[in-house]
Amino acid sequence: MKQEIKSELTRQLIIDKAFVLFYKNGFHAISVDKVMKETKLTKGAFYHHFKDKKELGLAVISDRIQSRVYDNMILPLLEVGDPFSILKTVFCERIKNFSIEEKQSGCPINNLINEISDSEVAYQLALKKIIEEWKLALIQLLEKAKTNNLIASEVNTSSVAVFLISAFEGVRGIRKLYNNDVVLEDYLLAVERYIDLLR
Amino acid sequence: MKQEIKSELTRQLIIDKAFVLFYKNGFHAISVDKVMKETKLTKGAFYHHFKDKKELGLAVISDRIQSRVYDNMILPLLEVGDPFSILKTVFCERIKNFSIEEKQSGCPINNLINEISDSEVAYQLALKKIIEEWKLALIQLLEKAKTNNLIASEVNTSSVAVFLISAFEGVRGIRKLYNNDVVLEDYLLAVERYIDLLR
DNA sequence: ACTAAAACATTACAATTGGTATGTTATTAT
DNA sequence: ATAATAACATACCAATTGTAATGTTTTAGT
Numbered sequence: 001m002k003q004e005i006k007s008e009l010t011r012q013l014i015i016d017k018a019f020v021l022f023y024k025n026g027f028h029a030i031s032v033d034k035v036m037k038e039t040k041l042t043k044g045a046f047y048h049h050f051k052d053k054k055e056l057g058l059a060v061i062s063d064r065i066q067s068r069v070y071d072n073m074i075l076p077l078l079e080v081g082d083p084f085s086i087l088k089t090v091f092c093e094r095i096k097n098f099s100i101e102e103k104q105s106g107c108p109i110n111n112l113i114n115e116i117s118d119s120e121v122a123y124q125l126a127l128k129k130i131i132e133e134w135k136l137a138l139i140q141l142l143e144k145a146k147t148n149n150l151i152a153s154e155v156n157t158s159s160v161a162v163f164l165i166s167a168f169e170g171v172r173g174i175r176k177l178y179n180n181d182v183v184l185e186d187y188l189l190a191v192e193r194y195i196d197l198l199r
Numbered sequence: 200m201k202q203e204i205k206s207e208l209t210r211q212l213i214i215d216k217a218f219v220l221f222y223k224n225g226f227h228a229i230s231v232d233k234v235m236k237e238t239k240l241t242k243g244a245f246y247h248h249f250k251d252k253k254e255l256g257l258a259v260i261s262d263r264i265q266s267r268v269y270d271n272m273i274l275p276l277l278e279v280g281d282p283f284s285i286l287k288t289v290f291c292e293r294i295k296n297f298s299i300e301e302k303q304s305g306c307p308i309n310n311l312i313n314e315i316s317d318s319e320v321a322y323q324l325a326l327k328k329i330i331e332e333w334k335l336a337l338i339q340l341l342e343k344a345k346t347n348n349l350i351a352s353e354v355n356t357s358s359v360a361v362f363l364i365s366a367f368e369g370v371r372g373i374r375k376l377y378n379n380d381v382v383l384e385d386y387l388l389a390v391e392r393y394i395d396l397l398r
Numbered sequence: 399a400c401t402a403a404a405a406c407a408t409t410a411c412a413a414t415t416g417g418t419a420t421g422t423t424a425t426t427a428t
Numbered sequence: 429a430t431a432a433t434a435a436c437a438t439a440c441c442a443a444t445t446g447t448a449a450t451g452t453t454t455t456a457g458t
Binding site: 202205206209240241242243244247248 | 409
C-alpha cells in the first residue's frame, strides 16, 4: 500500500518534469536522460515505470495536458450563467491571466500538435480526444444559448466552436514570436467583438 | 559563372529536400544525414554549403516558407478588387484547394513556430518577419476598405488581421488530428460569416 | 597546360540518443 | 525471519547525432 503510493509519486514526478521540459523545449528536443536528470533519479527508474519514451509522451498528454485543458477551458463552460460572459472568461480572461512563461512557451497542446508528425497516430488520437471534448462542451453551451433565444438560430454552433478554438490556439502560437503582448491584445479585441456579434 | 550556377543549384536542392522533410516530420526529427540521403549527396557537400544545421533551418524559412506565404497569402491581398472576396480567396479558397499533404502536415510556419523553443531567437525573428509582412498586407487591405466606406470605421484593422491569421493557423494545426475535413468546413463557415460581418 | 580554388566525397569522432542487462536496496506478504 | 517482488541504481550497448579534418575531383582563370 505504501509502496504503491511511492511508486505513483515518482511516476508523477517523472511526468511532471517531462511536461515542463517538453512544454518549454519541444518533445523531440528533450531526451529521457534530460528528464531523469531533472528528477534526480536514474534511467533505471524511468524504464521501470515506463515502457519507452512514447509511453511517457502519452502519459504527459493524458495526465497533465488533458487536465489543464479541462480545468481551464472546459469546466468554466459547464457552469450556469450568461453564455457570453462565460465565453469571454474562457477565451479572454484566461489569456489576460497568463504567466510570462505561458505566453512565451505557447500552448502545450498546440506545440505538440504541430511538432508531432502525421505518422505518429497514438499522439494524434490522444490530442484529438482533448480537442473533441473541448469542442463538445462549447457546442453544448452554444446550443443551450440557442434554446434560450440568446443567439440566432441560424448560427452553426459547431462552426463557432471550431473557430474559437482555432483562433485561440493560433494566437498562442503567434505570440511566441514576440516579446510583447500587442498581438494578444489585438486578438482579445477581435474575439470579444466576435462573441458579442453572436447575439 | 557555370560553377556559380551549379553551386546554387545544389544549395537549392538541399533546401528543397530539407523543407519537405522538415515540413512532414518536424525540424528536430530530421537529421542532416537524412536530408543528404534524400539529395543523394554527402555530408561533405552539406558542410560546404552550410555552416551548420541552424543555417539550413533559417535558409528553409527565408527561401521556401517565406515565398510560400508571400505567393499564397500576401500577393492576392495586394490585387485590386472587392476586399471581401479577396479575403475569402485567401482565407477560404486557399484552404479548399489544399492537397491531402497540406491538410495532413499542417502549416509549415505554424509547425516551426510551435516546435521551436522560446530560446531559439534566430528562428523566431525569421518567422516573425513573415507574420509581420502578412499582417501588414492585411491591415493595408482593410484600411483601404475603410477609406472606401466598405467596412465600419470603428473596426480595428490590426485586430481583425491578427484574428484572421490566428484562426487560419489554428485550424491548420487542429486539422492534423483528423483524417477528414469536417473541422476545415466548420472553420470555413465561420470565417466566411466573420468576413461578411465586417461590412 | 597549369594552378588555384571550388565542389564535393570519405573518414573519423566525441557526444548523445533510446533502450537493455544486471545489479542492489527497500518493501511486502507469508 | 524469510522469500519474493517492487523500486530503483549502475553499467553497458549499438545507433544516430552534429561537426571537423582530410581527402579527391571538377571547374575557372591565367
